[in-house]
Amino acid sequence: xxxxxxxxxxxxxxxxxxxxxxxxxxxxxxxxxxxxxxxxxxxxxxxxxxxxxxxxxxxxxxxxxxxxxxxxxxxxxxxxxxxxxxxxxxxxxxxxxxxxxxxxxxxxxxxxxxxxxxxxxxxxxxxxxxxxxxxxxxxxxxxxxxxxxxxxxxxxxxxxxxxxxxxxxxxxxxxxxxxxxxxxxxxxxxxxxxxxxxxxxxxxxxxxxxxxxxxxxxxxxxxxxxxxxxxxxxxxxxxxxxxxxxxxxxxxxxxxxxxxxxxxxxxxxxxxxxxxxxxxxxxxxxxxxxxx
Amino acid sequence: xxxxxxxxxxxxxxxxxxxxxxxxxxxxxxxxxxxxxxxxxxxxxxxxxxxxxxxxxxxxxxxxxxxxxxxxxxxxxxxxxxxxxxxxxxxxxxxxxxxxxxxxxxxxxxxxxxxxxxxxxxxxxxxxxxxxxxxxxxxxxxxxxxxxxxxxxxxxxxxxxxxxxxxxxxxxxxxxxxxxxxxxxxxxxxxxxxxxxxxxxxxxxxxxxxxxxxxxxxxxxxxxx
Numbered sequence: 001x002x003x004x005x006x007x008x009x010x011x012x013x014x015x016x017x018x019x020x021x022x023x024x025x026x027x028x029x030x031x032x033x034x035x036x037x038x039x040x041x042x043x044x045x046x047x048x049x050x051x052x053x054x055x056x057x058x059x060x061x062x063x064x065x066x067x068x069x070x071x072x073x074x075x076x077x078x079x080x081x082x083x084x085x086x087x088x089x090x091x092x093x094x095x096x097x098x099x100x101x102x103x104x105x106x107x108x109x110x111x112x113x114x115x116x117x118x119x120x121x122x123x124x125x126x127x128x129x130x131x132x133x134x135x136x137x138x139x140x141x142x143x144x145x146x147x148x149x150x151x152x153x154x155x156x157x158x159x160x161x162x163x164x165x166x167x168x169x170x171x172x173x174x175x176x177x178x179x180x181x182x183x184x185x186x187x188x189x190x191x192x193x194x195x196x197x198x199x200x201x202x203x204x205x206x207x208x209x210x211x212x213x214x215x216x217x218x219x220x221x222x223x224x225x226x227x228x229x230x231x232x233x234x235x236x237x238x239x240x241x242x243x244x245x246x247x248x249x250x251x252x253x254x255x256x257x258x259x260x261x262x263x264x265x266x267x268x269x270x271x272x273x274x275x276x277x278x279x280x281x282x283x284x285x286x287x288x289x290x291x292x
Numbered sequence: 293x294x295x296x297x298x299x300x301x302x303x304x305x306x307x308x309x310x311x312x313x314x315x316x317x318x319x320x321x322x323x324x325x326x327x328x329x330x331x332x333x334x335x336x337x338x339x340x341x342x343x344x345x346x347x348x349x350x351x352x353x354x355x356x357x358x359x360x361x362x363x364x365x366x367x368x369x370x371x372x373x374x375x376x377x378x379x380x381x382x383x384x385x386x387x388x389x390x391x392x393x394x395x396x397x398x399x400x401x402x403x404x405x406x407x408x409x410x411x412x413x414x415x416x417x418x419x420x421x422x423x424x425x426x427x428x429x430x431x432x433x434x435x436x437x438x439x440x441x442x443x444x445x446x447x448x449x450x451x452x453x454x455x456x457x458x459x460x461x462x463x464x465x466x467x468x469x470x471x472x473x474x475x476x477x478x479x480x481x482x483x484x485x486x487x488x489x490x491x492x493x494x495x496x497x498x499x500x501x502x503x504x505x506x507x508x509x510x511x512x513x514x515x516x517x
Contacts, residue, residue: 051414077417084418090411094433103429104419149419 001027002153002185006047006057006067010040010209019043019209027062028183030176032196032217035206041189044206045155048187049084050077061152080153083146083184087158089138091130097141098126104149116144120174136167140174147178154179156188160195169245172198197264198246212285234259238275241268252277296489299466300474304494307382307457307470308450311389315397315446316439318390323401324427338402342395349392353459356388360460378460385461385468392456396449397442404438405431437512441505448501451494 002025010019019040025031033041046052048059050066053074059067066075077084083104091100101113117123120140130138139159146154159175160168176199179186188199196203196217205213236252236259248268252259263271271277326334326341344352360367360378366387370378378384408431416426432439454472461468463477471494478487 049414049418051418077414078420078422080418081420082418084415086411086415088411090409090415092412092416092430092434094430103416103421106420145419155418 001025002059002061004048004057004059004067006044006054006059008040008043008047008052008054008057010043012038012208017209021204021206021209021211023204023211023214025185025187027185028180030179030186030199030201031188032200032203033187033189033206034191034196034200034203035212036191039206040209041206042157045157045187045189048153049082049155050075050080051084081149081151083149083151083154085139085142085146085154085156085159087161089130089142091133091138091141091145093130096127096129097122097133100130100141101145101148104145106149113148116148119178120144134167135163136171139163139171143175143178147182147184150182151184154184154186156186158190158192159188161190161192165194165245168194172246175199193262194246207287234279236277236279238271238273238277241271241273243268252279296486297474300469300471300490301493303382303466303468304451304470304472307385307389307453308447310386311393311450312397312443312446314386314390315393316443319397319401319442320427320432323398323405324431326398327402327405341398344392345395349455350459352392353388353456356391356456356460360384360387380460380462380464380468382461382467385457385470388456388460389450389453392453393446393449397446400438400442400445401435404435404442407438408434437509440508440512444501444505444508448498451498451501 002023004025005022006019007021008019010017017040021040021044023031033044035041043052047054047057047067054067054069056069057067058069059065065071065073066080067073092103095103097117098113101116102108102110105113114123114126117126120143122137122140122144125133125137130141133141139162143159156175160171163171172195188195190196200217203214203217204211234254236254238250239253239258240251242249243265247265248263248271250261250263250268250271252261322341326338357364357379359365360370362368362371362377362379367378370376370383374383378387412430412434413426416430417423421429452472453470454476457468457470458473458476461470461473463469463473469477471490475487475490475494478484478490
């Protein structure tokens, strides 16, 4: 169980704002922090890693206090037992793939490294330097390096954003499989819907430093469980349906317009081209208020 | 070439070796500090580091004489500790040469430290390594070329040191008479053949040193690819 309550003043493109987050995360949970860029999600992740200091707050993981500004506690990153995966992988160019993975292990265990490399299909690249690897391979190595040290908390900062969709899709599944298998509590920052749909047990939607919403991923995209009354509805004809790795993209003909939507896989499977559909929008969120 | 005195060369190489070694040892922590901290006072420190590039060696030598002579702050302390003077001794020209070569070593190191991607350092910390271990296993290996540039340039620069050595060390056979001074001395005595030989050797030696920077540069950059 992780409990946190943090505040930090941030500089945004539209002036200063407060990052203010209070969360509880279950052991083994996969939490995705979702939101536009500049919403404070990476800063939150860096505070959890000890790479940045909050103005005030508290962070406790499995009974151990990592941050308590009242008691002037702020453990440095090297004492936190985390695995951090950077957006651009941050592999050590001076070390081989094997050495990169071994670097963070508390006790070097060659057998375990070889096993991890085998699972990730990288055993042939063990003695290669990172410079010659492809993006997907680099990301796998970065992930193995973070996992090899058996962290209490795995932190992923937009890990798939530099990869093309064909590479990212299978990697997402591997990550989810490994995470469930090892039962590692994971917090991932992303602004990709695919990440949320495929990986998250729970999602925290951050905007300008505030939590707008938290809950199951489908709730935020499809608003299935919102209790609010129907606000608006449309009738449409399904013209086209495309499967795109983990979601469907559908094109609907409305009275005078064409509308393209993303929907989740189970719903997409039920639909056929030519179906007549009834769409309702159940809720709105105001992201920006027109003050004039 | 018979009867040629090679003692000045030995002395020059010894001076270059000690200057480079001492500067490397003190240069790494100083470079680390200047590259990774952002205090306003650092601007002053960086300016001071680079001062030897712009002031004449005579000015620097004059001030060093004031503090290194047996009555000066450092000179008197040295005298108490080792029972001899810094001025007109080999140790004195090493001190002077270290100060004079400061920018030659520190500047490549600072830019080397700054060239190492910040996230490599951060990821090493998140992998449980201390700052010292990160420095040794991640930062320094990824700025190899800057370290080598610092070493080679400092060495080459010290080979040609003249003004400051003359101010602090004078021209004492076997103690402070390095090649550059030996050449000056030979010319003064109209001994052009000695001056010719010394100059030619120093020229080739310096060229080879600088050339090695470029060869290493090429080899290291093809290593990384």
